[in-house]
Amino acid sequence: MKPILQIENLQTHFFTKAGVVKAVDGVSFDINAGEVVGLVGESGSGKSITGFSVMGLVDAPGKIVGGRIMFQGEDIAAMSPQQLQSLRGNRISMIFQDPMMTLNPVLRVETQMVEAIKAHDSMISKSEARARARDALGLVGISAPEERMRAYPHQFSGGMRQRVSIAIAMLNRPDLIIADEPTTALDVTIQGQVIHEMQRLCEVTKTALLWITHDLAVVAGIADRICVMYAGRVVEQGPIASTISQPLHPYTRGLMGSVPSQNRRGQPLQQIDGMVPSLLNLPSGCAFQNRCAMVSDKCLSEIPEPIDVGEQRLVRCVNVGQEPAS
């Protein structure tokens, strides 16, 4: 089976006064139909810009300067503006951390949803569109959708607004949803509800999901595969279970160790010393070199290429395999 989304060596750079910010610099990964892929990494590592690149939402001074994004076998870069328009919101949709990126504050929820449906299906009658909108709200767990859909976004709580934006993202049965920190602003119990709805909907509709977050634990609970980004590159990717139980890249290992866990209460957390280098001014060689415990001469001169270590795992570290994974 061919992946629904193939990102090959994507490079998205920002040409700023201070210099070129290589926000995304050689990212490659695939998403299969119905699959949930978690894209994790620290702030500024390029997660959102990767998602925006797929959606064609990168604005100046940013530009995709290299690589290919194939959606269902078609090169997104070769699409006409109309094709892109119908791709967005129809076959691919995006959910943002702030639901107000999707919602218009001065329109009733109903109006927005009906418009979204009509934009992609001009033949549909108003009452049919309304019924579909109402059902979509019901599906994301909004009670009394018939009444609630007449409300304005500000009359909903944060969690409900996010659910409305999920309902809108699902309206046209997309094949892929890119969700950028969709639950980060939500409280634990509400986050649980939203994850639950997304999991269920994607299972039923076989929608593929790219879940962007800095929260490893969330990804551990929902993803089939994980991609770990550092300074604009995917440094490790693989199936979720083996990657989490046996991380191979020194950065992934450090990251896992710094998440508090019930099993390690009372012990100091493992910490990754130092900080992320400036993307304006990356060192030659591996971007993680200044924080890495395994650093060697090779790391300083050579940008590590993805190494296939088997079991569908790829790791960008020249020293992987040099030391038994712990």
Added chain:
Amino acid sequence: MKPILTVSNLSKDFTKPLDLIAKLLNKVGQDNKEEVVHAVDDVSFAVQRGEIVGIVGESGCGKSTLGRMVAGILSPTSGSVEFDAEQTKASDLPQALQTQMIFQDPFSSLNPRKRVIDIITEAPIFHGLIARKQKNEFAAEMLQRVGLDSDTLQRYPHQFSGGQRQRIGIARALAVSPELLVCDESIAALDVSIQAQIINLFVRLRDEFTLTYLFISHDIGVIEHISDRVIVMYLGRIVETAPISSFLQTPNHPYTKALLAGVPRLEVGKREYEPVSGEIPSPLDPPTGCHFHPRCPFASERCQREAPLLRELSAGHFSACHLNDEAQP
């Protein structure tokens, strides 16, 4: 031993002014009124010296309001915050300095026009804790305590990373030798790997200086890691408080259980979320009786009518749920 901090029947009400949208809607005929929020509602607890007490609960449940009252930067509507004079007079400080607050945002809480050395030494010089000529040496020592290089003393805050700025904020707090640190989401804005650095720092400082902490966070994983005791709040009230071991092993309140069940955990792996239903009610119009009853799977008619009181289940483990009455003979 006597607690170093005793909070008794502490409450804070806010009158909520109308927001812009409500004002606009009023112009077109709606009738939105100013309302009163019981942000903190009759809260009592005590903290031992050297203890780290974690405070969890969902957005708007009153954690920050409680923290700010304990830190003395917000006056209560009623109730009291008392420090044990025996244990605090050693530091010879005005009461206000016994407690320092460390905020979420390391960016806005530091004066951008001041050098690190002045940020750290301003308060201790003002209060006569150190002499002006000790400034350099003192600031260098504070920086060293929080793991920063003393050659950064002359720099400005914008020349540091987020984690480093948070360390400067901590150094500034430590400079007046407080007994109690109130950390309000102090690590929430930091990256995971940097969070770990700061959490380790807090624990080390506790061990070295017997500092006491109120540690406010919505991140239950972090709370579990750092706390000796946990307080769970829901809409202004304490619904459960327990030593960390009981909190983890025998959580009692249905809300606590729902919270714990919803926490994403690295070690659990792929799973189905089965969340508690319902929205967090508006603090402007909290449910009657037990505030949690509209979302509680065990709610009975009594829960709608009558607010449950905190009841001790085992040593130091209190929970406010009517189910505990039924369990008793």
